[in-house]
Amino acid sequence: AQSVTQLGSHVSVSEGALVLLRCNYSSSVPPYLFWYVQYPNQGLQLLLKYTSAATLVKGINGFEAEFKKSETSFHLTKPSAHMSDAAEYFCAVSDFAGGTSYGKLTFGQGTILTVHP
């Protein structure tokens, strides 16, 4: 069974500061991990994904995440926050196992990022 824990339901940073959103996972199969972003009144948009290639994954809008198997973590970072980054961010793990499952996503609780001027 898969599970995801996002530490911190709210994170507040100043514009230009480092963004760090934490995600820890539990998975019974080699994990496929995703970060999605949800802007107000919109759907979920993929930021980046880890699918067993490089452990440091770069995504859109300057975000990146590092897969650390030993820590079962997949934290999302951005060196310099922008006002437009204000949104809710979801970490998710897939139960896909190379053709024997259907890729159900299990989401974390979400982290609301606020960016102050």
Added chain:
Amino acid sequence: EPEVTQTPSHQVTQMGQEVILRCVPISNHLYFYWYRQILGQKVEFLVSFYNNEISEKSEIFDDQFSVERPDGSNFTLKIRSTKLEDSAMYFCASSDMWTRGEHNEQFFGPGTRLTVL
């Protein structure tokens, strides 16, 4: 860029009424999903659909729920007799799952906000 679309964007219904939420997945995708997000809670998996049948469903997806792919483009979620607790944002997603040895992400629609009075 291809996208998943959902209609309506907002549905208000009386308790006990039937509702049908509609989705048009990305055209070459073969895997379809419904998720829901109750206000203030995490995104939850409801059901996955592949090869014209349900491949997996959660315990939330009881006999009141059904899914259908009535033609080559639409994917619907029906709730037969709505309850107050069905009020949520419902997201449709689609994926082509696995190409060139890589597990692909799910693409989400903008959601349908269902309000049950």
